[in-house]
Amino acid sequence: MKYENKTQINRIKWHYFVNDKFHSIQKLDMRMYFPQELDAYLKWFEFTIIHKFGSFDEEPFNDNSEKQIFVCKFINQTYNELNGLHYR
DSSP: EEETTTEEEEEEEEEEETEEEEEEEEEEEEEOOOOHHHHHHHHTTTTEEEEEETTTTOOBEEEEEEEEEEEEEEEEHHHHHHOOOOOO
């Protein structure tokens, strides 16, 4: 695993073994987002953050959270009206 500060990309190589024999290597590049960064993106694009969890089990988001799970609502009324979308 190698994290690149400049691009915020975490480059991972998965080594797969089948029956204890090497099978293949798969590469996975993951863009990392800091908590304040995601909050700002959502607000910029007119989403209201209803809740933010630290896991899919709805645990509170905190310093030890490995995930950022958001429940959001899109608040751009003009966009909604133009596209026939109605939210309550």
